[in-house]
Amino acid sequence: MRRTKAEAEATRRQIICAAERVFFKKGVSNATMEDVAKAAGVTRGAIYWHFANKTALFMELYKSVPLPQEDMVARELESDDADVFAVVERAAAKWLDALASDEQRQRILTILLRCDYSGEFAPVLEKQQHVDDDHKCKLESALARVASKGQLSACWTPRSAASALRWMMKGLCSEWLLHGRRFDLAGEGRENLRRLIESLRGADATRAR
Amino acid sequence: MRRTKAEAEATRRQIICAAERVFFKKGVSNATMEDVAKAAGVTRGAIYWHFANKTALFMELYKSVPLPQEDMVARELESDDADVFAVVERAAAKWLDALASDEQRQRILTILLRCDYSGEFAPVLEKQQHVDDDHKCKLESALARVASKGQLSACWTPRSAASALRWMMKGLCSEWLLHGRRFDLAGEGRENLRRLIESLRGADATRAR
DNA sequence: TCGTTTACAGACGTTCATGTATGTTAGGCG
DNA sequence: CGCCTAACATACATGAACGTCTGTAAACGA
Structure with a gap:
């Protein structure tokens, strides 16, 4: 189930998008990686592959x-x-x-x-x-x-x-x-x-x- | 070591005061009850005696x-x-x-x-x-x-x-x-x-x- | 075509904060 | 003066979240 480069980039975007919705709804500190993973339709493993931790995810949103x-x-x-x-x-x-x-x-x-x-x-x-x-x-x-x-x-x-x-x-x-x-x-x-x-x-x- | 009513009220104030300092320094969500307890010179037991939880402590500050x-x-x-x-x-x-x-x-x-x-x-x-x-x-x-x-x-x-x-x-x-x-x-x-x-x-x- | 690496899923161990339950001591009240 | 309970300290149980580790299948490069 290895994804192509394009697919990987797509899930990366899905994760960011999901983080945005989850952070908005529950607040950054109350939101868990599991929440974001579920909202993105992936597992925490995927998130940790693309981002070091929640802080990095937050920074990504900030930069964007x-x-x-x-x-x-x-x-x-x-x-x-x-x-x-x-x-x-x-x-x-x-x-x-x-x-x-x-x-x-x-x-x-x-x-x-x-x-x-x-x-x-x-x-x-x-x-x-x-x-x-x-x-x-x-x-x-x-x-x-x-x-x-x-x-x-x-x-x-x-x-x-x-x-x-x-x-x-x-x-x-x-x-x-x-x-x-x-x-x-x-x-x-x-x-x-x-x-x-x-x-x-x-x-x-x-x-x- | 049962305290007098006045002493109890005093520790209550100590806790609020400590919470204020700790919340200010670490932020509400990053602050733990243990932090507040240490800053106030008491144990978590004392805090839970006076307040239901961290939210209640926060509300106290808000009201004040x-x-x-x-x-x-x-x-x-x-x-x-x-x-x-x-x-x-x-x-x-x-x-x-x-x-x-x-x-x-x-x-x-x-x-x-x-x-x-x-x-x-x-x-x-x-x-x-x-x-x-x-x-x-x-x-x-x-x-x-x-x-x-x-x-x-x-x-x-x-x-x-x-x-x-x-x-x-x-x-x-x-x-x-x-x-x-x-x-x-x-x-x-x-x-x-x-x-x-x-x-x-x-x-x-x-x-x- | 074959080895390597990517892009994840899933399981695992650990930490850490929380809330509660129990223990203890002395204050207040009859 | 003695009982009860207030005012905590301490110990305990629980669970949630985190980060890591391993497994794996397929993409990609040579």
Whole structure:
């Protein structure tokens, strides 16, 4: 019953897919390898062949999902003449659309939000921290350029504006994912984003449409 | 070695205190009753005497910490002539101060942020959801009254403003607790809150100090 | 075509945490 | 003052999950 290379790759994908569903349903720490094996229609032996342990499986899921930061710090942000606000709004909206229409991505992000990062998964949290820091820096310096052109409302500093944007995005997604996706993420998310950005813009905020 | 009532109550508190430290360090799911017992200087027998199991211990911790919502939906908010913005800002700032100066509260909230709510702890998450909903409603209706007086900026609706406020608070606290408390929570938190609220206020935002 | 290795299934041994059951001692109460 | 029970400590039984080891049949390379 030796499988061909293609078949092996297929079962590997089955295992990852099953892990995603099981982790989502029972939580990472409560899920057992046996659970994942059953859901994938294989035995634990197969899983241990493809992955070292549960941590490795989790890492695989973590690697497989694009985070909002990757989109939001688009290269365009670095160009000096870009409309930073528009770029950020577009990128965020695009990412929200992608999340809203991809159930798999929803499950994986939910898993990442719910899981316990103490112990074995601590490095993941640390890495996430660095990604966050980096994203914050990029956003902040872009907003600093905006401010130097006098296009940032007097209410805000580059730093606080960057924080507000990031927290808004995170709060939005967290609430949507953890509280049962009870509102229209793409619609309301985009709307709220737009409102915040309007507030960040200078005096022309009130005459914007 | 039968203890007096007072002594028993003391060991009970020791256990809770130890659980807090151990849960914080190893995470709820990775922590064992033996760990907690050692940290408390007792045996597992003592813990099982005072608590049914680890879930009960966790619930005890959950009950013991005041959440920001309780302060933010102060009764003052319901009074019709109150300055809603000022009330919210003061309540939030007060809560941030309390958190920043109380390490125990920090640890407990960190535990609650990190832990895996699938399975046994799911009810906690649900309850949290209802508290959140309730808080959102209260805040929203208060902001609706503000809007009816024309004191809410044209950029915002009551609903989006309430969301923005809540997400800002959550993002602020989450980042501070999960990323190693690397900034001044009370100071920067209050500052950002103030900026957002200034943006929520009407046209007088720019002439505010 | 034949040996080797891959891709698993299944069995095994071990660890480890949990919950309970029992033992023990002293406090509180009549 | 003596009994009962509170407040634990200790010992025990159980089971679940893990990781490994062996078996095996077929794919793949030479």
